Amino acid sequence: MYTSVIIIDDDAIVRESVRMFLEAQSDIEVIQCFGRAEDYLAELAKNQFQPNHILLLDIGLPGLGGLEAIPEIKQIADPDIIMLSTYEEEDKILKALSLGATSYISKRAGLKAILEGIQIVQKGGAYLSPAVAREVVGFFAQSKRKKEEFELPARQYEVLSALSEGRTYQEIANEMSISVETVRSHIKKMYRNMQVKNKVEAINLYMNGSVK
Amino acid sequence: MYTSVIIIDDDAIVRESVRMFLEAQSDIEVIQCFGRAEDYLAELAKNQFQPNHILLLDIGLPGLGGLEAIPEIKQIADPDIIMLSTYEEEDKILKALSLGATSYISKRAGLKAILEGIQIVQKGGAYLSPAVAREVVGFFAQSKRKKEEFELPARQYEVLSALSEGRTYQEIANEMSISVETVRSHIKKMYRNMQVKNKVEAINLYMNGSVK
DNA sequence: CAAAAAATCACCCTATAGGGTGATTGACAG
DNA sequence: CTGTCAATCACCCTATAGGGTGATTTTTTG
Numbered sequence: 001m002y003t004s005v006i007i008i009d010d011d012a013i014v015r016e017s018v019r020m021f022l023e024a025q026s027d028i029e030v031i032q033c034f035g036r037a038e039d040y041l042a043e044l045a046k047n048q049f050q051p052n053h054i055l056l057l058d059i060g061l062p063g064l065g066g067l068e069a070i071p072e073i074k075q076i077a078d079p080d081i082i083m084l085s086t087y088e089e090e091d092k093i094l095k096a097l098s099l100g101a102t103s104y105i106s107k108r109a110g111l112k113a114i115l116e117g118i119q120i121v122q123k124g125g126a127y128l129s130p131a132v133a134r135e136v137v138g139f140f141a142q143s144k145r146k147k148e149e150f151e152l153p154a155r156q157y158e159v160l161s162a163l164s165e166g167r168t169y170q171e172i173a174n175e176m177s178i179s180v181e182t183v184r185s186h187i188k189k190m191y192r193n194m195q196v197k198n199k200v201e202a203i204n205l206y207m208n209g210s211v212k
Numbered sequence: 213m214y215t216s217v218i219i220i221d222d223d224a225i226v227r228e229s230v231r232m233f234l235e236a237q238s239d240i241e242v243i244q245c246f247g248r249a250e251d252y253l254a255e256l257a258k259n260q261f262q263p264n265h266i267l268l269l270d271i272g273l274p275g276l277g278g279l280e281a282i283p284e285i286k287q288i289a290d291p292d293i294i295m296l297s298t299y300e301e302e303d304k305i306l307k308a309l310s311l312g313a314t315s316y317i318s319k320r321a322g323l324k325a326i327l328e329g330i331q332i333v334q335k336g337g338a339y340l341s342p343a344v345a346r347e348v349v350g351f352f353a354q355s356k357r358k359k360e361e362f363e364l365p366a367r368q369y370e371v372l373s374a375l376s377e378g379r380t381y382q383e384i385a386n387e388m389s390i391s392v393e394t395v396r397s398h399i400k401k402m403y404r405n406m407q408v409k410n411k412v413e414a415i416n417l418y419m420n421g422s423v424k
Numbered sequence: 425c426a427a428a429a430a431a432t433c434a435c436c437c438t439a440t441a442g443g444g445t446g447a448t449t450g451a452c453a454g
Numbered sequence: 455c456t457g458t459c460a461a462t463c464a465c466c467c468t469a470t471a472g473g474g475t476g477a478t479t480t481t482t483t484g
Contacts, residue, residue, distance in 0.1 A: 069346035094308040097352035098421075103345070130337025133315070136348060137338045140309035153460055166412040168440065181463050188443070189460090198470095199441075203412065207419060267474070365430055380470065393433050401430090410440095411471075432482070449462075451475065454455100 003122045007033045011060035021111045037069035059085040070099040080121045088131045103127040156190040164203045214333045220246045221270035221301040233323045249281035271297040282311040300343045368402040376415045
């Protein structure tokens, strides 16, 4: 079974070298190449020329950029998208994955990485080239480190949870079947326990998991 | 230059087959193998026997589990940790990465994946085996989908951002060098734009990325 | 260039939040 | 069995938030 690939890259040299490299593989067929995302989108809107292809999408395109193109593409079809990028910037990577790219490969990783990525995606997996994976892993590592944990009594925690959903003291009192004064009391003690002085600070801590 | 590797896996068959496979490589030296994380930690506490080794850590260990072991290890030393796991469960994967593992490999991906992972980590990259990468990518994709986006004018966005950090109207006014009345005005318009009726609801939307 | 939207400020008034102090009850640990 | 702490409630008072209305000026944009 052939793997159908479409390449979008504004750099003709990159485009051609990737195409030639991939076509040398016995199981890959490059069905089309584009220099601009707009051209690909136009083709996509016209024909359904690719049943289930894999799209190699450069992130630094002139005009409609690679990132902005993703939602447009997803509206019409649902190819597996492998992003190609010259640099490994965390925000670009996370953005691309959030928008629905299945893989992300740094051009520095070389043609073999692109081939590996295509083969993995074809089998239902996802591929992140080494430096890209490093950024993604780093995102998780930084996000949950270095914060003291607060352990709250049950009711204080309940109140905090309700606060974080935007309820007023009165609403919380009704839901918990206690008086507003008690709610206030819980909140005051909670603020001391957590060493904060208002709702927003408390909710911020609650939201990023520093409270249990 | 040799790459020093330590293996922790309770399954003797896995342990030995990985060790033999790795030692067949010319540039890798398996300096020690353990069946339990506790034994490794004891060695680590005693000697500084490994300058900068790579640790292959099984996630399903009896006693001190692979995940629980990570913080203990990090307290004493800082090896690059590659998690090995039989299954690809999103929560385990994210937990491991949050705790500071640099890579995560499914045992189903085979010995070659382990070798590739070690080589990549040795070069400063990170490696996620295909199905694992799929889970991680899926985490981003699901987390930001299917919610209407609000696009706010610049100042309203600035105010919202400041609100989300717990500042009062007065503090925001000072920081932005405008009057409190203007801050209030921005906030009122912002609430209408976002269809919310208080700070907390607005911040909740802001926090999970529905606002730009 | 004209209309729309963004940004600025003002004054009205009410609702909600939050700090302090103190009391009662029941559970639990030393 | 006595002190600590969670949970409940009450009253005092001030600060902060938020809704309505309306005005002026600048910026954007069709």
